[in-house]
Amino acid sequence: METTQLINQTAAYVRRTLQGAEVGHDWWHVLRVWNNAKLIGKNEQADMLIVELAALLHDIADSKFNNGDEEIGPQKAGTFLNSIGADGDIVEHVQQIIRYMSFKAGFDAITFNTIELQVVQDADRLDAIGAIGIARAFTYGGYKNREMYDPAIEPNLNMTKDEYKNSSAPTINHFYEKLLLLSERMNTVTGRRIAQQRHAFMENYLEQFYNEWNGNT
16 A cells, blocks of 8 residues: 555544544644654654654553553554555554553653654654643643642652552642653654743743732732
């Protein structure tokens, strides 16, 4: 099957599968990550078929919505790609990217790394910061019925993987526990450049948030 057909069939499958998904991890999130990945990947001379397929399938079954099962995403992606006749090495590479690209995967020793993973990881991380990242954080916090902010609950900057996965802390804490860390963890030149502006936006937002919370503005 030719490249364009593989990508188009995958995009259609993902859009269909993610209908009704939590809005921070829905088709529109995937579309933004896909667009980010195409921008970054072309600048990094990555294999764009791998990049695009992994970007499209990276949240096909997020573990957060599947009882913490970190293998369901790679498995579901592999089953689909095999069903449309993708080459085995492509399927395996895409599965590995999905398996190792998440923030929580960074708590474990790195055992897999390619430029394609770096590109898709940066693309996904860019959608977690800036204006859209803020909107997604509060949307997910609302979905989980978390407080926006509690001054008495300090961010935990030394969490284990299990603590991170099971955290129910206020959404503002998530900025310090993840979002504000991402700009320094970008892999690519393009990712770092875009992340700098989005990081600054989040810092300005937090300053405004605290001013309003404390009645200073």
